[in-house]
Amino acid sequence: MYRKHFIPLESNPDVFTELIHSLGVSESLCFEDVLSLDDPELLAFLPRPAYGLVLVFPTTESYEKRTEEEDAKLEEYVSSGADEDVVFFKQTIYNACGLYALLHATCNGPARDFVEKESTLAGLIETGLSLEPEERALVLEKSEKLESAYASVAAKGDTAAPEDPEDEVDFHYICFVKSHKNGQLYLLDGDRKRPISLGPLEKDEDVLSKKCLDVIRTMMDSGGGENINFSLMALVPADS
Template sequence: MSSRWIPLESNPEVLNSWANKAGLAHTVQFSDVYGLDEPLLAMVPQPVKAVVLLFPISPESEARRRTEDEEIKSNGQPELDPTILWIKQTISNACGTMGLIHAIANSDVTVAPESPLAQFIDQCIGKTPEERAKLLETTPLFADIHAQAASAGQSAVPTNLDTDLHFTCFVTAPSPAGTGMRVIELDGRRNGPIDRGACTDLLADAAKIIREQYMGESQSMQFNVMSLGPPSDYS
């Protein structure tokens, strides 16, 4: 990867600091998802526009990733909405910023028209994932916003920038076949967007995917889930 950033801490304060500096309207924000069972999911402000997951990278998760990527390469997957904006990750430790851009750019949330994020999204349209990655590499403002948000976390900035934690996110997109909405996983380390199946309720569907695809293979407690939606006190 071309360079290395400070890992982004996974908590709403840090993610909202990043998002507000980049141009996300204050009518939406990132909130903690305290658990994946129905009573705890019911506490999350609705409607949920995206779900962001921080998970530990392990030998098991890497083996699953390689196997799934090969299966998709060999057998394909359902046709994806061509308007999905996905960026290939080329900057080490930038997965937090990647997850935030993927979540916001692929949701119907308000971004200030002249903001850095709005301009970046506009510049990404029509470009390949690799060209978008190069654009991110050469846009110093995002590196600055990422560094400011990373330094604002509750933990001290690490001197060792190696990390085994990674962000991915889940959004919805219409099926080009006209069969309804789909859950799409967007992870810059993968080969492209991944169709995770029909969507009836994004938060509940993402919770099931996280339990089965991520937590089911791990004994780690280093998982964190956040939602993008209205603030709990917003009306």
């Protein structure tokens, strides 16, 4: 399944922000830590709207078993083109789930309007949008500009990155976005068979809505409760 290997990204909003800017997302967007799922005052500090959420969490046998059982009931995703509810990237680069979550956040919904023309990311979207998942995955694999931008930030952060890209990492990134077409909340994980619809959001709701935060709380509870190893970042407007 994995044909290429990257050093994993640290769950750090500064690292994620630097990477999206180097790929061509306007500096008017950035990633910020979500410090609480329940405290209204802490949530109120985040600029709105939130265009995407990136969740990193420890993978466990129970999580992997549950997702395998869920995926067994789903059809493989084969959609492409402008009619897609969301842009979905199948993960074929090992240890790069943070990159795929970042791409899912920036290529979907209104966030895509902040991708600058002629940028690396704009080129990837233009080339890959009309392709089915397998071919779209190859576009990412073959992009030297994407790999170069990724490598320039992957070694940054507060913790040392693994020296070998093939080292196994026990954490996984997923993304939550709101569809630009039908207002549905989606969980996007390049390791899953397809985008997972979580139901509709109201017109004035973003991904920091109660519906999405409830999904994340459930995931944390299934992992043993309030786990400090869970980390959440939001793609939001940057402070002017």
